[in-house]
Amino acid sequence: MDPREFWGKSTKFWLCLILLFAVLLGFYSQDTHSVVLQRMQLEKKESSERDCHLDTCRIPEVPRLVYPKAQLLKPTRVDVLVMTPWFAPIIWDGTFDSAILDAQFRNITVGLTVFAIKKYVVFLKLFLETAEKHFMVGHKVNYYVFTDQPANVPQIPLQEGRQVVVLEVRNYKRWQDISMHRMEMISNFSQQRFLREVHYLVCLDVDMKFSDHVGVEILAPLFGTLHPGFYRGDRQSFTYERRPLSQAYIPRDEGDFYYAGGFFGGSVPEVYRLTMACHQAMMADQANGIEAVWHDESHLNRYLLYHKPSKVLSPEYLWDEHMLRRPPLLRKLRYVAVPKNHAEIRNR
């Protein structure tokens, strides 16, 4: 046999084997590398979204910004409490710098849920128009309008990156039921859609309008708003549900604040947990033949007492000028009630 031929065949064989090995190695290392990176990024994202409540700030990198320096020995507000004992910031005007926060919260999408059922559709136009001027300006926003009359949702000109999503839902005979079932509807849609579409959810009342800046300073894993009627009061005077039979019961010696049912929110997973818990609590109450004194607001307060919010919004974020005289500590009114005839609008 020709030694050269033999050597040639063997070489070709080994060469092919080496080539095959190299190709496989190339693809495999690229594949696993990107898989490992992806998994790291996913875990990073998941772990930062399921972030321990008690830390509210995102750590994303911010570009070079020019802004005045904070001074340690000069608190920005000395007339009000700006941080709860569990380190949740209480958002008042002057405590935050929007330039830094906007840079930290760039590339996020905020979902806003609002319920316009039966006669409440009339509030939508002013609500959406003022939201366009003041709510999360410069960020991507999805307005989720829950209504039983999709045809009556007004067409509002929207800024870039913002859209209205109309979600058709059923109505209820009693206004209390409409109010309470908001929790159920939000939790359903959180799971079905919101988790994939937005980073944060803000759940608002519709019979209101925006009158000043409401921006990313409110965003946190879980936040509630101080009810304008009770920010001064003692916990004994809060209108919590006081009957032990109800799931929303809070004893007289407990309670931090009285939170308003018309402005709460957080990351989608946390809002899902909150709305699910409140809905289940309301169903349990219904089975026991009891209805909490302030309906979904009572259940919200119970939840936020035992699952402390990571940010609390001051009454600047929910005010009623017609019912309350504006104190000097409220430098801005950002989200205010629109006057309405309660009796007329609530029933039928």
Place this chain on the structure above:
Amino acid sequence: MHCPRIALGLGFCLLVGIALCSLWVYVENWLSVSYVPYYLPCPEIFNMKLQYKGEKPFQPVTPSQYPQPKLLEQKPTELLTLTPWLAPIVSEGTFDPELLHRIYQPLNLTVGVTVFAVGKYTQFVQHFLESAEQFFMQGFRVHYYVFTNDPTAIPRVRLGSGRLASIIPIQGHSRWEEISTRRMETISQHIVERAHREIDYLFCLDVDMVFRNPWGPETLGDLVAAIHPGYFAVPRQQFPYERRPLSTAFVAGGEGDFYYGGAVFGGRVARVYDFTRGCHMGILADKANGIMAAWQEESHLNRRFISHKPSKVLSPEYLWDDRKPQPPSLKLIRFSTLDKDTDWLRS
């Protein structure tokens, strides 16, 4: 008869080509993450992958008795309690230790501490650990990591239950600046190799210090920095940032929030890993350019905290210099320096 040779040649070229392609893709992915100049050899740290521990779901707070927060109480002038990006500034009176304990206790957290005791600094370990046993994270599981070039010089200190100490040998260096700058690298490598499996939160502290008052879960956060006791009352132009544009730690005149101390920083293990790795990359780049920042890794730490703002800031109560007179706004000094002869120590 030159067919096999051509085939061999072609095959070899193909092999080399594929190998280069794979290498390019691999390196490219990592390059997009760091800003190290391409001509530097990639340290092993690039190859280390961090497996994140599973997150625990948030536990509800059990009902408990504590006073209602007073929303409208007028407080006498004290310290700022919130940064402009809404990070809490922790000082005495801003938090309720009972409430925080009740929130954090059920989470079964383990808190790690890294200290570097190299050369003559081993003499501080005893006092540090003894005071930590008295004041640091009472009621939590704690793991001390003592990095030293001389394990025999580290004394045995009695630790409480649920608290461990590990002595980790590292290389000593003749120059103290070198020892100081290597800390970032050592910490990030240590996290990947070991710490991420053992602890949830990590604090990186200087060893020539002592605890004087309780240091508890109020300090826990995603990424925690402490304000340097020497610069909390001066304008940013007077901060001892690195001012040479050649350095990666360069901070321009109009930038800066607070001057943070290099002796105390920490946070969630994953965040501390990102942070120390980022600082280390900057230190390496400076090394390649033959420059060392004004205050070594403290300069890099400050640079990084401007673009990656801490989620919680500790007031100078948590990093104090006993040589300074205590101002009335600082109610409770918890962690401070020991009086010492630095020249002798660093020789």
